[in-house]
Amino acid sequence: MTERTTTPGGRHSAIVLAVVLACQLMVGIDATIVNIALPEIQTQLHFSQTGLAWVFNAYTLAFGGLLLLGGRAGDLLGRRRMFAFGVLLFTAASLLGGLATQSWWLVAARALQGIGGAMASPNVLSLIMSNYEDGPRRTHALSVFAVASSASLALGLLAGGALTSAGSWRWVFFVNVPIGAAILILTPIFVHETETHRGRFDLVGAITATIGVAGLAYGVIRTATSGWGDPITIAVFVAAVLVLVCFILVEKRAEQPIMPLRLFADRRRAAAYVNTLLVPSTIFAVIYFLTQYLQEGFGYGPLATGVAFLPMTVVLMGVVRLVGRLIKRWGTRPVMAVGIAFVTAALLWLTRLTSGSGYLADVLGPLVLLGVGAGLTTVALSVTSLSGVRREDSGAGAGLFQTLQWTSWSLGLAVLVTVYHQAATEGGGVAESLARGTASAFAGASVIAVIALISTLIFVRSAIQPGAPAAPADPPAGKVPPEQAEAGARSRD
Structure with a gap:
């Protein structure tokens, strides 16, 4: 049975985009908003130093581990249904987190937040794909999605600093409650249920x-x-x-797999998946290490640290407004390559950090370059990774794309933290050790970015060719003769 479906490009598509992106911002911000509040949380709830890490880890484990499940559940049970369920669980968990009086209570609430985010987040992309036909309008919508995802990390730092400074750590959780409630009210009014697909759950x-x-x-x-x-x-x-x-x-x-392996059959898409494992880790590394460097090296407070990232966020938001036109004119491959080149330049500049560095001379420029590079790269990656995915696989495709992003953040950060500690423990004063470790981490991130750039130049092909009309999404299996499907794939490459 098929429920009422959305009409791509309908008159309420802008409202639909605003509703689902509000969810994406809320989920993304919570990946970093708690970081600045951790010292106050540790004092009030009596966390040990090791236990405190689980305030962040419980969220990342639940979120990263269940993204594929959330995406496929949306394909089979309805994407709006899973989106609303995820938002409801996330909002309730946020309320519980803000009310926590014991350390275990807060960790459990963070895990529930991660589960709710994993159910809602992959269906955000699916609902965008369902509401916008393949072409410039969808590219623009994906551009806005990319800036929301990328900006949410920096906005989380700013919001965390502002809320902790003005009130208490509990407000980093309570702030989600009215936002989640608004999303839950607007979703059944403006977001229609998408097509559901019968079959056995994998x-x-x-x-x-x-x-x-x-x-x-x-x-x-x-x-x-x-x-x-x-x-x-x-x-x-x-x-x-x-x-x-x-x-x-x-x-x-599996007859109906949770992650259809046919998603990897398109060489263009498979190459984009590789870059999705590489590039996000370098962008997140700047946010992670600079957050510490600004507070410990420059002596910035929580709010000042968040404000320091505003130039990157503003530039990124400006760039994504232009990416759709750039992709239409040049194709996704050149845009991706130029974006990664900007990211690489920013990282190489940050390797020059010393104990005598200043914000205006040594940090502001790299943040501006990173904003340009992140804006170009994240949009091009999302368009290439999701272009041509069958409608019945859109939830699984979105879940896979976001799982790779999350895995990139975790794996890349673990490697770079190891590089940081090895360099920071080589001796010298505290300021020198901090600067040396941070610069070494950015050197490691530069290597990852260079590998991604080489991968783009050799293996990635444009999902949208310059000046060519966008190809429609792949039809369901069995509806197109193999030779015609192969010819269509070649034309899109």
């Missing part, structure tokens, strides 16, 4: 994907305190890899 695939991704994320998180050589850490990584291999074998045999 329960084994969902379980193995969740365990594998969560295990990988836990292993990465553990390296920050136990190191890469810790036996338990190694055992967790081995187990996670084995479970993920089982997941792939299950998906090859």
Whole structure:
């Protein structure tokens, strides 16, 4: 049975975009908004230093481990239904987090937030894809989505600093309640349910994907305190890899897999997936390490640290307004390559940080370059990764894209934190160690960015050719003869 569906490009599409992006901003901001409030949380709820890390880790583990499940559930049960369920759970968990009086209570609330975010977030992309036909309007919508996703990380720092300074750490949770309530009220009015697809739910695939991704994320998180050589850490990584291999074998045999392997059949899309594992880690590294450097090296307070990232956010928001036209004129591959080149330049500039560096001379310029690069790259990656995905696979495709982004943040950060600690412990004063470690982390991120740039130039092909009309989404399997489908794929490449 098919429920009432949205009409792509309908008169309420702008309102639909605003509603779903409000959710994306709320979920994305919560990845960083708590960071600045952690010292106050530790004091009031009596967290140990190790236990305090789980305020962040509980969210990332639940979110990263369940994204694929949330995306596929939207395909089978209805994307608006799963979106609303995720927002409801996220909002309720935020209220519980703000009311927490015990450390375990807050950690549990953060895990529930992660589950709610994983149910809602992949369906944000699916609802955008359903409301906008393939072409300039969809590219613009994806551009706005990209800026919301990228800006949410920096906005989380600003909001966390402002709320903690003006009130208390509890407001970083309470602020989600009115936003979530508004989304829940507007969703049934303006967002119609999308097409649902009959079939069996891939329960084994969902379980193995969740365990594998969560295990990988836990292993990465553990390296920050136990190191890469810790036996338990190694055992967790081995187990996670084995479970993920089982997941792939299950998906090859499943009638309706949670992650259709045909998503990787398009070489253009597969290459974009590789870059999605590389590029976001370098952008997130700047936010993570500069947040610490500004507070510990420059002595900035929480609010000042958030404000320091505003130039990057403003530039990024300006760039994404132009990306749709740039892609239409030049194609996604050149835009992606230029974007990664800007990111690389920003990282190389940041490797020059010393204990005597200043914000205007050594930080502002790289942040502006990063804003340009992030705006160009994230939009081009999302368009390339999602272009041509079948309608029945859009939830799974969105879930996979966001899972790769989240994995990039976790894995990349773990590697770069290791680089940071090795450089910072080589001796010298506190200020010198901080600057040396931070510069070394950015040097490592530069290497990752260069690899992504080479991958783009050699393997990535444009999802949209310059001046060519956008190709429609792939039809359901069996509706187009193989030779015609192959010819269509070649024309899109």
